[in-house]
Amino acid sequence: MREEILKLSKERLPYMIEVRRSLHKYPETGWLEFRTASMAAKRLQELGYTLTMGEKAVSKKDMMGVPSPEVLKENQERALAEGADPELVKIMEGGLTGFWGDLECGGGPGPKMALRFDMDALEVVENKTDKHKPHREGFASRHHGWMHACGHDSHVAMGLVVAEILALLKDRLKGSIRVIFEPGEEGSRGATPMVAAGCCKDVDIILGLHIGADAAEPGYIACGAQKFLATDKYDVYFKGLAAHSGMRPENGHNAVLAACAATTNMHAIARHSGGATRITVGKIIGGQGRNVIPPEATLVMETRGENTELNEYMAKEARRVIKAAAAMWDCEVEIKVVGSAPSGRSSEDMVAKIMEIADSLPEFKRVDGIINFSGTEDFSRMMTEVQKNGGIGTYMQVGTTLAAGNHNEFFDIDEKDMIEGVRICCLTVAEYLGK
Numbered sequence: 001m002r003e004e005i006l007k008l009s010k011e012r013l014p015y016m017i018e019v020r021r022s023l024h025k026y027p028e029t030g031w032l033e034f035r036t037a038s039m040a041a042k043r044l045q046e047l048g049y050t051l052t053m054g055e056k057a058v059s060k061k062d063m064m065g066v067p068s069p070e071v072l073k074e075n076q077e078r079a080l081a082e083g084a085d086p087e088l089v090k091i092m093e094g095g096l097t098g099f100w101g102d103l104e105c106g107g108g109p110g111p112k113m114a115l116r117f118d119m120d121a122l123e124v125v126e127n128k129t130d131k132h133k134p135h136r137e138g139f140a141s142r143h144h145g146w147m148h149a150c151g152h153d154s155h156v157a158m159g160l161v162v163a164e165i166l167a168l169l170k171d172r173l174k175g176s177i178r179v180i181f182e183p184g185e186e187g188s189r190g191a192t193p194m195v196a197a198g199c200c201k202d203v204d205i206i207l208g209l210h211i212g213a214d215a216a217e218p219g220y221i222a223c224g225a226q227k228f229l230a231t232d233k234y235d236v237y238f239k240g241l242a243a244h245s246g247m248r249p250e251n252g253h254n255a256v257l258a259a260c261a262a263t264t265n266m267h268a269i270a271r272h273s274g275g276a277t278r279i280t281v282g283k284i285i286g287g288q289g290r291n292v293i294p295p296e297a298t299l300v301m302e303t304r305g306e307n308t309e310l311n312e313y314m315a316k317e318a319r320r321v322i323k324a325a326a327a328m329w330d331c332e333v334e335i336k337v338v339g340s341a342p343s344g345r346s347s348e349d350m351v352a353k354i355m356e357i358a359d360s361l362p363e364f365k366r367v368d369g370i371i372n373f374s375g376t377e378d379f380s381r382m383m384t385e386v387q388k389n390g391g392i393g394t395y396m397q398v399g400t401t402l403a404a405g406n407h408n409e410f411f412d413i414d415e416k417d418m419i420e421g422v423r424i425c426c427l428t429v430a431e432y433l434g435k
């Protein structure tokens with residue numbers, strides 16, 4: 001089986017490049033991945049996987065940060081014009097773009113093993129100069145303001161080839177395989193409603209991966225991670241009262257001042273002795289005109305902590321400051337949670353096994369175990385769910401040469417490193433489900 005995995009993963013590189021570039025050209029952000037998801041779902045169907053889609057795969061009431069109905073509709077139409085499958089897109093109506101495919105193996109009963117691949121792009125304006133390979137080679141983003149600047153395009157490409165190889169090998173495997181395609185990983189939105197819908201139910205083993213990120217050199221692999229930054233994402237709406245700024249300023253309730261007071265004071269929250277915390281107000285929108293007391297303002301913000309408790313501390317303090325600032329300026333305030341992810345830690349025994357597999361592959365020159373993850377990844381929601389139910393899981397980072405850091409306009413990977421991602425996934429499945 002090993003030789004076949006090595007051979008097939010290499011042979012499928014041109015296909016992976018084709019898929020990756022097609023997705024790179026048409027990036028889609030959270031809950032709007034109609035083209036991406038329909039393409040991937042269609043392929044899984046062809047490979048013999050049973051699909052779970054729509055409300056069965058994404059719990060509607062647990063969705064956070066969903067775009068407006070107009071934006072959803074507009075993007076559904078856009079995706080159809082770009083070649084998305086109309087029947088599948090219909091099931092995803094309302095932004096239900098997450099789904100999974102199940103495959104029963106032919107080798108009798110055994111564990112249920114899940115693999116997660118994320119699909120979404122970022123709100124980044126891609127560089128359009130000849131210094132940037134995707135532009136030079138004609139596959140830079142056609143959607144201005146959106147870009148696959150975190151490599152999730154390559155994750156989908158790898159996921160489809162992993163699914164294909166496992167389908168070819170299924171009679172020599174036991175148990176069952178679930179391939180999860182997650183929308184809205186950015187902003188920590190996708191995992192929670194998928195877990196609520198049951199994507200991790202009865203899953204014994206779960207595997208997630210990222211290309212690049214903390215693995216910014218080829219031949220490197222981190223087989224596990226810990227200290228994912230737990231996070232909460234908020235949109236905060238301050239509602240004041242408009243008034244003439246010259247004639248009757250005393251009649252107004254200034255929402256911009258409430259938002260600004262909240263912002264500076266949230267950034268002054270006492271740091272916790274228990275470990276690293278973060279807070280960022282990344283965007284302020286507010287006011288109507290020069291001579292109008294601003295009746296509304298919005299903050300787009302997030303808190304983070306190196307463990308779930310530290311993030312909860314930041315989130316609790318932030319809420320207190322926001323409410324106090326609103327009271328100070330006599331405004332009303334609504335805090336809307338638009339994303340959330342816990343921290344987490346890979347299962348040690350699983351990491352040890354994957355390290356052995358990686359050590360056996362000559363292309364991996366440096367193999368690490370559990371490393372500290374420097375960002376947030378809402379796969380931690382799925383992993384902790386599986387672990388809570390007695391299962392195991394890990395999150396791997398596969399090395400590649402990065403043209404620039406994640407979320408940068410020049411971000412690009414070395415496409416041939418997708419082979420390594422496929423290999424490590426398939427060999428890990430073979431290790432756990434091999435007869």
Ligand SMILES: [Zn+2]
Binds near residue numbers: 150151152210
């Ligand atoms: Zn990412």
